[in-house]
Amino acid sequence: MTHTPQDVNVLLVDDLQENLVALEALIRQPGRRIHTVRSGEQALSLMLEHPFALAILDVQMPSMNGFELAELMRGTERTRSIPIVFVSAGGRELNYAFRGYESGAVDFLYKPLDPHAVRSKVSVFVDLFRQRQELQEAKAQLQRAVSMRDDFMSMIAHELRNPLNSVYLQAQLRRRMLAAPKPPDSQTMLKMVERDERQIRSMVRLLDDMLDVSRARTGKLAIVPAPYDLVASTTAVVEAIQEQANASGVTVTLAAPDALPMKGDEFRIEQVITNLMTNALRYGQGKPVAVTVGLRETEPEAFVSVRDQGMGVKPEDQERIFEQFERTEGTAQIAGLGLGLYIARQIAQAHQGRLEIRSSPGEGAEFILSLPLDAPEEAA
Incomplete structure (x- = not known):
């Protein structure tokens, strides 16, 4: 099966290869990438490399059983949030389930597996993972938009402050000149007015640019041939x-x-x-x-x-x-x-x-x- 970067990762952990093959065949679908390992150590290594929507762990494994693996997962930041579903052939004993939920399980599957139940549970967790990814992306986009807005407002304030300060200082200077015993001549006043006009044109151009950006983004940037x-x-x-x-x-x-x-x-x-x-x-x-x-x-x-x-x-x-x-x-x-x-x-x-x-x-x-x-x- 060809995989894409958008595929959702699902981890299967079982010490028996035939169990892995059967479970993978049961849940394999387009848009999913199934990873299979035969020990808890291999599983931890893989979980540090990839984000997983779900980990399905066999309870009864040598060297490190499913409960021990789950406890290690809950103690690591990278793997803490991965949902865990246990697979058990040990029946539905109450203590078994308690231990599983205490170690961080979200659900149990009991052998022999019900194909419909397995597919349904996996689909739920895959869909939840995709929704979380979409929410995270939306949050990141919102943060970028807020940051861009703040930067934009800062730039606008900076760009408007300079010409406004210049016009204000020119007005103050003109006030002092008019109050002086000898009023300024018309040529001097004309040059000051021209400077004011340049600054005002600069501000108008800035505002026009802002309006044009808005028009372009909404498809309303009109041209008249x-x-x-x-x-x-x-x-x-x-x-x-x-x-x-x-x-x-x-x-x-x-x-x-x-x-x-x-x-x-x-x-x-x-x-x-x-x-x-x-x-x-x-x-x-x-x-x-x-x-x-x-x-x-x-x-x-x-x-x-x-x-x-x-x-x-x-x-x-x-x-x-x-x-x-x-x-x-x-x-x-x-x-x-x-x-x-x-x-x-x-x-x-x-x-x-x-x-x-x-x-x-x-x-x-x-x-x-x-x-x-x-x-x-x-x-x-």
């Missing part, structure tokens, strides 16, 4: 982010044809490119960023490539960073929630496109958005 120019859209994003790049001392270059007509949701595509550009500035270690727009030679696709020269991404992290709240190792001190790439890939897939990464540690990262020339006709 319409004709647009991919080159013009990419150029607009590069120009919009140029001020941030200049402030970081980063050179951004754009290589693109004069135009590239497409059909899709221009706002959403610009959102993807913005996320990729923001990532390149965050993780590019202040080195130049290259943006390229073009057409595939072998496929009816357009692409936008954003390449930085930063720390790069390890191969084992290259799929993980596209998940919610995931970031590459060594970047905890860099601002961000780890939502941008997740949202960007969802938008690419909604356009029947792809978002991929090419990277090696220490050699930068290239993110490539590929879009079909015949975009979806309806909102996705």
Whole structure:
């Protein structure tokens, strides 16, 4: 019988091989893996290696009888919770049963065995074991969800605190300036307003990301296809982010044809490119960023490539960073929630496109958005 990792283990212990063969034939079913041993010592060794839904022990065995084995099982953490069913040919004497239950038995089977009773009892314990496994998995998932929620709330508080503190300090500074004998000139005030606007946009972008994650998870991330120019859209994003790049001392270059007509949701595509550009500035270690727009030679696709020269991404992290709240190792001190790439890939897939990464540690990262020339006709 072929076994899978999901099979439930059942242990049979009897010193007589013919008894083991007969009992195994009686309870063998798909989804069960039957282990048979002929001594208590072998049974203990096996129970330390595998989780068992049930152990069926013969009472009368040489060197170590079933009661002694059960007492040893109850004294070990790993084997303590395994249900024990005794098999006895000694009749239904009351003292025998008492000793069995005292040593931890949950049931007795008496020879000659009733096939229907044996199958029913084993099925009950196998089903209970599966239910316990499901409950444990559900508990683990709930704990992960609670942990993720707590981490998320902590990140949100951190990400909102910085721009809010900046806006608050700017307001306090403005109050003092207005109370001074010589009021500030309009240019100074204009620069302060522009700083406020940048901080507010940062907070709005954060909230938009949170909403987009919720929409993507519920299948409500809508796109509204319409004709647009991919080159013009990419150029607009590069120009919009140029001020941030200049402030970081980063050179951004754009290589693109004069135009590239497409059909899709221009706002959403610009959102993807913005996320990729923001990532390149965050993780590019202040080195130049290259943006390229073009057409595939072998496929009816357009692409936008954003390449930085930063720390790069390890191969084992290259799929993980596209998940919610995931970031590459060594970047905890860099601002961000780890939502941008997740949202960007969802938008690419909604356009029947792809978002991929090419990277090696220490050699930068290239993110490539590929879009079909015949975009979806309806909102996705």
